[in-house]
Amino acid sequence: MDPTFPLARKPRLGYNTAQVEEFLQRARRAYDGAALPDDEPLTSEQIRLTAFAMQKRGYSTDHVDAALARLEDAFAAQERQVAARLHGDEAWLREARMTAQVVSNRLARPEGERFERMNPLVLGYSVREVDRFTERLTRYFRDGWPISVEDVRSVVFKTQRGGYREAQVDLVLDAVVDVMLAVR
Structure with a gap:
């Protein structure tokens, strides 16, 4: 079976292949709305914070990181659609504006x-x-x-x-x- 991602070249370490594969399966189930009973809910933020152990001949970190970024984008878009349906686009944007204001206030410090x-x-x-x-x-x-x-x-x-x-x-x-x- 072909690996999902290219393997890291020697002497570099790559991400633990089993952990990456397990995470991708869980993410696919979560995105499709077919999560298993013992699956933890998965959000775009959790995807951004995901980390894997390193191993010899593991998956290329650059390739996996790029895939995680795309996955985060897809989950964020899905979360926005759900929030817009439940609360309306204005509520979603209001929340984003509030967060942007908090960040802007922090960045305005000397x-x-x-x-x-x-x-x-x-x-x-x-x-x-x-x-x-x-x-x-x-x-x-x-x-x-x-x-x-x-x-x-x-x-x-x-x-x-x-x-x-x-x-x-x-x-x-x-x-x-x-x-x-x-x-x-």
């Missing part, structure tokens, strides 16, 4: 103070790099400047001692993705 800082002996995200990226996000929210969901999903920051708390930055980036998917 440079170097947008997120909680780590202890000077502990690594966090580079303050300069995060602030530079948040300027792009500010222009997106304020002026409609182009930035893609993929730009936000794939951004990588260097680390520095005393940098921004990673979990807090990641949470805001997740909220940005949520807003971008909601207004597509």
Whole structure:
């Protein structure tokens, strides 16, 4: 049987093939409305937060990550359709606007103070790099400047001692993705 994704080339590790296959089966069932009784509900946010163990000769991380991004988009579109049917498009967009306002307020803070800082002996995200990226996000929210969901999903920051708390930055980036998917 052919693998679902290309395998990682030596000496690189790839994603655990069994975990990926199991997740994809669960996602397919959830999307089709045929979830098994013991399947956990699956949302676009959970797809974004999914992680797999690494293994030799596992699936190519680039290929799986790209598939997960497409899967997240499909689930987000489905979630929007369901919410629009239940509550109307205006309620869905109102929720997206509220989230966008919370994110915009965070991004409007002064440079170097947008997120909680780590202890000077502990690594966090580079303050300069995060602030530079948040300027792009500010222009997106304020002026409609182009930035893609993929730009936000794939951004990588260097680390520095005393940098921004990673979990807090990641949470805001997740909220940005949520807003971008909601207004597509």
